[in-house]
Amino acid sequence: MSRAVLSLGSNLGDRLAHLRGAARGLRDVLLATSGVYETPPWGDAEQPAYLNAVLLVADPAAGPRDWLDRARRLETAAGRRRDPDRRYGPRTLDVDVIAVWGPDGAPVISDEGELTLPHPRAGLRAFVLRPWLDVEPSGELPGQGRLADLLDREPLAAQTRDLCPRPDLRIAPDMPIESDR
Numbered sequence: 001m002s003r004a005v006l007s008l009g010s011n012l013g014d015r016l017a018h019l020r021g022a023a024r025g026l027r028d029v030l031l032a033t034s035g036v037y038e039t040p041p042w043g044d045a046e047q048p049a050y051l052n053a054v055l056l057v058a059d060p061a062a063g064p065r066d067w068l069d070r071a072r073r074l075e076t077a078a079g080r081r082r083d084p085d086r087r088y089g090p091r092t093l094d095v096d097v098i099a100v101w102g103p104d105g106a107p108v109i110s111d112e113g114e115l116t117l118p119h120p121r122a123g124l125r126a127f128v129l130r131p132w133l134d135v136e137p138s139g140e141l142p143g144q145g146r147l148a149d150l151l152d153r154e155p156l157a158a159q160t161r162d163l164c165p166r167p168d169l170r171i172a173p174d175m176p177i178e179s180d181r
């Protein structure tokens with residue numbers, strides 16, 4: 001059994017359709033979806049605003065690498081093209097593997113370049129941690145602490161102040177968002 005937190009981001013084309021396409025591609029393993037957040041670009045200011053969301057997924061048969069393979073296939077299906085000159089540049093769909101837990105419930109830790117776990121920049125990104133808090137209010141970023149505590153501290157607190165889910169946008173209209181319950 002492996003459980004994972006995946007982060008979705010899109011700032012090109014039909015942004016909501018790209019996020020929904022990813023959730024649809026994961027519907028067999030989907031446990032929960034966050035709200036949809038519109039967020040200012042991080043790391044490269046000269047690009048349009050993103051829509052971001054987080055998915056909680058689980059699959060008894062999946063190892064960590066399977067989540068990365070699924071993420072890449074979803075990006076390709078959304079027409080993702082990589083610009084080697086713009087590391088944090090615009091994209092139709094980004095699917096990052098933020099954290100993975102093994103069958104014993106322990107977080108997977110890996111410093112391999114191909115799949116670093118937890119994702120090395122997750123702790124710097126309110127656009128990841130804030131939607132994650134929707135689906136796991138007492139969640140923890142392995143090695144760094146509780147999501148709520150990380151978001152309360154600067155510099156994330158400043159990024160988080162203006163973040164709230166867009167009430168008019170939902171990834172899966174038929175799925176409840178945890179924070180609605």
Ligand SMILES: Nc1ncnc2c1ncn2[C@@H]1O[C@H](COP(=O)(O)OP(=O)(O)OP(=O)(O)O)[C@@H](O)[C@H]1O
Nearest residue numbers: 087088094096097098113114115116117118119121
């Ligand atoms: N946890 C991870 N999730 C997704 N990709 C990862 C992870 N760890 C390492 N990678 C590797 O990072 C490479 C670049 O991924 P990608 O193009 O999605 O980066 P990016 O989205 O531009 O930047 P960032 O990873 O900071 O969001 C991929 O080829 C992938 O193998």
Ligand SMILES: Nc1nc2c(c(=O)[nH]1)N=C(CO)CN2
Nearest residue numbers: 009039040041042050088127
């Ligand atoms: N707000 C926001 N900014 C980003 C995002 C993202 O998903 N949301 N993804 C990036 C690629 O790593 C770079 N910058």
